[in-house]
Amino acid sequence: MYNKSIFSPNHNNLDSRLRGNDVTRIGVIGGGQLAQMLAQAAAPLSIEVYALVDNPDCPAQHDAKLMIGDQNNPHDVKNFLSEIDVLTFEFENVNFTYLENTYTPIYPPLSALKIAQDRELEKTCFVDNAVPTTQFKITHNQAECRAAINEIGLPVVIKTCRDGYDGKGQAVIRSTSDLETKWSLFEGKRVIVENLVKFDREVSIIAVRSQKGEIAFYPLTENQHRDGILRISRAPYQNPHLQNLAEHYAAKILKSLKYVGVLAIEFFVVGEQLIANEMAPRVHNSGHWTIEGTHTSQFENHIRAVAGLPLGSTAARGYSAMVNFIGELPDVEAISALKNVHFHSYHKTARPGRKLAHATVCAESKKELENVLDLLLKL
Amino acid sequence: MYNKSIFSPNHNNLDSRLRGNDVTRIGVIGGGQLAQMLAQAAAPLSIEVYALVDNPDCPAQHDAKLMIGDQNNPHDVKNFLSEIDVLTFEFENVNFTYLENTYTPIYPPLSALKIAQDRELEKTCFVDNAVPTTQFKITHNQAECRAAINEIGLPVVIKTCRDGYDGKGQAVIRSTSDLETKWSLFEGKRVIVENLVKFDREVSIIAVRSQKGEIAFYPLTENQHRDGILRISRAPYQNPHLQNLAEHYAAKILKSLKYVGVLAIEFFVVGEQLIANEMAPRVHNSGHWTIEGTHTSQFENHIRAVAGLPLGSTAARGYSAMVNFIGELPDVEAISALKNVHFHSYHKTARPGRKLAHATVCAESKKELENVLDLLLKL
Numbered sequence: 001m002y003n004k005s006i007f008s009p010n011h012n013n014l015d016s017r018l019r020g021n022d023v024t025r026i027g028v029i030g031g032g033q034l035a036q037m038l039a040q041a042a043a044p045l046s047i048e049v050y051a052l053v054d055n056p057d058c059p060a061q062h063d064a065k066l067m068i069g070d071q072n073n074p075h076d077v078k079n080f081l082s083e084i085d086v087l088t089f090e091f092e093n094v095n096f097t098y099l100e101n102t103y104t105p106i107y108p109p110l111s112a113l114k115i116a117q118d119r120e121l122e123k124t125c126f127v128d129n130a131v132p133t134t135q136f137k138i139t140h141n142q143a144e145c146r147a148a149i150n151e152i153g154l155p156v157v158i159k160t161c162r163d164g165y166d167g168k169g170q171a172v173i174r175s176t177s178d179l180e181t182k183w184s185l186f187e188g189k190r191v192i193v194e195n196l197v198k199f200d201r202e203v204s205i206i207a208v209r210s211q212k213g214e215i216a217f218y219p220l221t222e223n224q225h226r227d228g229i230l231r232i233s234r235a236p237y238q239n240p241h242l243q244n245l246a247e248h249y250a251a252k253i254l255k256s257l258k259y260v261g262v263l264a265i266e267f268f269v270v271g272e273q274l275i276a277n278e279m280a281p282r283v284h285n286s287g288h289w290t291i292e293g294t295h296t297s298q299f300e301n302h303i304r305a306v307a308g309l310p311l312g313s314t315a316a317r318g319y320s321a322m323v324n325f326i327g328e329l330p331d332v333e334a335i336s337a338l339k340n341v342h343f344h345s346y347h348k349t350a351r352p353g354r355k356l357a358h359a360t361v362c363a364e365s366k367k368e369l370e371n372v373l374d375l376l377l378k379l
Numbered sequence: 380m381y382n383k384s385i386f387s388p389n390h391n392n393l394d395s396r397l398r399g400n401d402v403t404r405i406g407v408i409g410g411g412q413l414a415q416m417l418a419q420a421a422a423p424l425s426i427e428v429y430a431l432v433d434n435p436d437c438p439a440q441h442d443a444k445l446m447i448g449d450q451n452n453p454h455d456v457k458n459f460l461s462e463i464d465v466l467t468f469e470f471e472n473v474n475f476t477y478l479e480n481t482y483t484p485i486y487p488p489l490s491a492l493k494i495a496q497d498r499e500l501e502k503t504c505f506v507d508n509a510v511p512t513t514q515f516k517i518t519h520n521q522a523e524c525r526a527a528i529n530e531i532g533l534p535v536v537i538k539t540c541r542d543g544y545d546g547k548g549q550a551v552i553r554s555t556s557d558l559e560t561k562w563s564l565f566e567g568k569r570v571i572v573e574n575l576v577k578f579d580r581e582v583s584i585i586a587v588r589s590q591k592g593e594i595a596f597y598p599l600t601e602n603q604h605r606d607g608i609l610r611i612s613r614a615p616y617q618n619p620h621l622q623n624l625a626e627h628y629a630a631k632i633l634k635s636l637k638y639v640g641v642l643a644i645e646f647f648v649v650g651e652q653l654i655a656n657e658m659a660p661r662v663h664n665s666g667h668w669t670i671e672g673t674h675t676s677q678f679e680n681h682i683r684a685v686a687g688l689p690l691g692s693t694a695a696r697g698y699s700a701m702v703n704f705i706g707e708l709p710d711v712e713a714i715s716a717l718k719n720v721h722f723h724s725y726h727k728t729a730r731p732g733r734k735l736a737h738a739t740v741c742a743e744s745k746k747e748l749e750n751v752l753d754l755l756l757k758l
Contacts, residue, residue: 040419040422040423043419043441043442044419044721044722044723044724045711045722045724046711046724046726046736048441062422062427062442063422063441063442292674295671295719295721295741296719304715308712309711309712309715310712310715310716311715312715312719313718313719317696317697318696332424332425332688333687333688333689336683336688336689336690336691337689339692340674340675340691340692342423342674343423343424344423345423345424345425347425357425362674
């Protein structure tokens, strides 16, 4: 009797609904909150998001068509690709093995994902494009790491070159003894040593490039982290000089990678300089405010880019601040009582350190923004 | 292998996600575009919309959990009610038979639906609340109808008291011979005869009342119809006197009906007066612009009201215009190239006279709004 968004093998019907554009089924590897919000942005455009997931109890469960499967199983990947028109991603750590010889278009290109999977390639990409970044050395064991620290000078941050996210796989080293006590996590891994930048603030830029090469940038976002996880983003961060600089750097990377889709770059602000910290070849947590804070969210523009549509406006509508709810959900009734606060639940079970939801405050002035944000943070 | 938004009989999990509020499953009778947009508004709030539909190929198919069933079958209705926390509607013509003795809360109240199902009760409700409306007479056959026309004076509009929508079940009578030629449609039906109002324009107000009795109003919307179907809505229609008047009238009706949810009232504007034409006890096509044109859409506020949450802001963000696409879909690529135009497809097969999609233009000024609207209407 129950029928949940029936899967139909006959796509002609769908195609005919989207005149002037024949991409209607976008596949995403993963079913987390980014896939969820991509699917929510795609729905009104008559574009369907299919998510390849290993567990149906995932954030995208209500918004995407789920395909249960394993990205490490060639049969599952082949089946998934046969159902979609174009493939995209919601996380970097994608297994490329079964994707390299497919006819299915993949955006952003796998080459960009490979770079983002590896901090050594990522830093090299920044350097090759003359984007200022932290001083760094790649090391392969504790002795090399110690030598690199001596060369760069304390304090430093050391990070595994692969598989790090949300502050995981990294440590700040302030003394020689720090390295000894913290080394066990890094044993046997390729490790990047970077000087610890004394920055004024952290900002990010969300950029997007279409299949036709059109490029758009969102206003800079100022980010506050807590325990390595993004806690608050405020936008627009209004500094025309830094905005221009960030757009200049992002454009170079987008063009050099023949990129299609949304790319996020995080920068340290040091005086009037931007120092690139890292990039993400996907929609990004620091861009969630764009859902209500602009006319075309990062999710919609990623969908547009991947589907071959023109990009939409990225200008800010007033002032926005996004708060992540980590480990514990707020009271929805209390949130609903705040002025112009938009709640987004990810349908996850609470667990310490887990991003469960976010809320975006929209306001006409910075003062109003901070007033409502204060109330929200007290919930 | 394919698994589409699995139905789980264990709701404890869901309930625990929505602290401070235990409504998580809202049932809607119907699966059209209004149910679709209600489900889209509910998803980020961790509220699920279940739709009772007779055909799974419906606009809500991707956004709501579908239950295939017939509202005229007591078994189907009972099963549906057992799966939901609260019931609401997307159209007026609901069969009450199996709903009157349920413990499931129903919002808006059935009494409001009964009134909206019948033009005689609707007019009486306007009169009882001292809301100005057209002069009218209820008639039961052609002779009575002719007598009523003589009393009111030509021209008049005659309408079946039940089952009319989008201009169906009504006719304009300008001469005695008109009545003869057009009567066949009305034979055997209760017919309301109304004077044909010479109006300056048509406007509507979308109002919403929460379970706690909080009331909010959206700005007046100006509506243009074509062949009896809404074609364009523009908002806000800025006239403080008429806004106050409309809010005054809507508040009286909401309170008298102990209403919960969104109520739409259409008015004719005649000079500085408002003449109520009809009302709809649901989200309304003339409120679709609120998705991007306000911070809390009519869909979200209906969900909030029905779920027992506080209401959100109804203030306009800039200027908006909504265009319905009737019978034929526009080119999505061309729409995407227009500035700040938001497309909403209903996943329907094209058919003459059918509402297939809408698009909302947002702009900072009325001039910009009209410029983009012109381009949109030329697609």
